[in-house]
Amino acid sequence: MELAFVLEKFILITVIFLVSLGVAAYSTLAERKIAGYLQDRVGPNRAGPGGMFQPLADGLKMFMKEEIIPTDSNKFLFIAGPSLALLTACIGSAVIPWGPNIILGGKTIALQVADINVGVLYIFGVVSLGVYGLMIGGWASNNKFSLMGAVRAASQSISYEIPMGLSLIALLLVTNTLSLKEIVEQQHGGNWNIIYQPLGFIIFLVCSFAETNRTPFDLPECETELVGGYHTEYSGFKMGAFMFAEYLNMFVASAVMSTLYFGGYNYPGIDWVSNLVGPIIGPLIAMAVLFAKIFAFIFFFMWVRWTVPRFRYDQLMNLGWKVLIPLAIANIVISGIVITVYDKFF
Amino acid sequence: MDQKPMNFWERMYFPAIFQGMAITFKHMFKKKETIFYPEVEREFSENWRGLHSLKRDELGRERCTACGLCALSCPAEAITMIASERQKGEEHLYREEKYAAVYEINMLRCIFCGLCEEACPKEAIYLDGPIVPADYLRKDFIYGKDKLLEDPIASDLTLNI
Amino acid sequence: MSVSLFYLVAFLSIFFSLMVILTKNPIHSVLYLIVTFFTFTIHYILLNAQFLAIVNFIVYMGAIMVLFLFVLMLLNLDKDSEPMKSNFVKIAGLIAGLCLLITLIGSMKSLNISDPVILKDPDIGLVKNLGKVLFSEFLLPFEISSILLLTAMVGAVLIAKREPKTT
Structure with a gap:
């Protein structure tokens, strides 16, 4: 491994990390602003112009607050919970291709930390690990609400x-590859996967709402029944870590959905534009397009949150097991048949 | 409560959800109801009860005679006063022979019911001020005569006895 | 570099698996088990078996251990409620453990040491190659194991299903 390669990846990781933290921080502001606008209010607007510095103020508040660790809690796990939640939220962005390769001084720089050939499965694995933080934190608080x-x-x-994985399988039947980079390359030229997998996308969308614990599936932290759910006992920065992890998860989920179903950094006329502006600006524009898609999804997440009421617990389970899983399996079967027939006759 | 079983269209969930989302999206472009309070104040109604003020008469003398009826009528027991006798030469300050040397209202206790206003025989107290401002310390919410008393009218009108 | 990394990870996996059985608190035990599985994932990656690594990651760390933790959290972990272990159980456990040890040693002795240097097909662990092998050469065992899983699933549903009321 040459030094330049390590340096390049290090810079890329740092930038992605900082950007995702920034997006997560400003998501908190966006959430409050959008909530305000949807309810005929204006949201926070005192800190800085239009409330621009509100995330900084909130962060400072989180740092300055008193940290309370309950006496009967398991101290190590109590601290490990939010740390794990934050960790698993951060590592998901490692395999997402943020843009096409940049050619800088005769050197090709990939805007992706790791192009592993099991990228989709890696995302899936990280998502399934995400729950440990909440579980450990909730159990270590030694509080019945937290445990619930x-x-x-x-x-x-x-x-x-399960339905998330099954909808991914149907997608993989279309793409024939597990590498996110290749999936994005295949969607070049308006050939987006949403056209081939509309049902799969809807299932994936619903599941990502559930996996990120967003309303209408925010039962683990629902205030009306469980006080605060798993973070009832948390205060100060640990509480902030949990909140941050939620917004980071939302960011990664949006990035994954844009990558898998909405063409990633592709946009109509990408070739024309990149020929026009050269090999450095072109990829940056593509990256901006990807971020625009991500922000659209984040907006959608928030829009749904402030519209749809929370599901009841039995409704949640019924929807998951009796509706989404059969639908996802049907989707696999139909996709398989269609692809086989298409390959045979065309 | 009787609930009709949902038909297929309703069981799809999505139409209803999209309907709701359309409604909330429309609200994004509606006029915002927010009033930016410290800069813009909302119009108060005619019988609005706000911060108390101790009134003076037309000659600029304090009307209060420290009878204690306001304190007696106060359901929150927010009013305390210490009465004192008017000395010679103070006739231009106090209208009655007895006056309140100390008059304090605890704004954290006050419920702005306006009973003191009604109880006062001398028309000395009115709840016609603005909203009581926020503060950091409890002691700063005890308003004395320095904050409650109406500003004296111009000095040339005061009676010189 | 690769060899020293292997020794480090191997040491860690043995250390954490020892911690699994040595800790008193069952929750800690499960958490150590998760870390152990994570070191296994690293082993798989070192062996260039990416698919196995990620499947180990998803299935063991992401699903099975979550369920373990889930069940343990619902248990009452007070010391008083722990059932008394009689001497008979202890002796039976000892005998069973010794039997396992003997079997392991016996099987280790009969193992042939494989050629450590040359791997016949170093890319066998990649998804594409693994899939090709599974669906051609080992199709029958693969399908049989899937039937086994299906049977287990049907059994689980049957157990979970509520008894129909006879009245």
């Missing part, structure tokens, strides 16, 4: 991983 939240988080995440 943790148990709900676990069962919900397990239940919705």
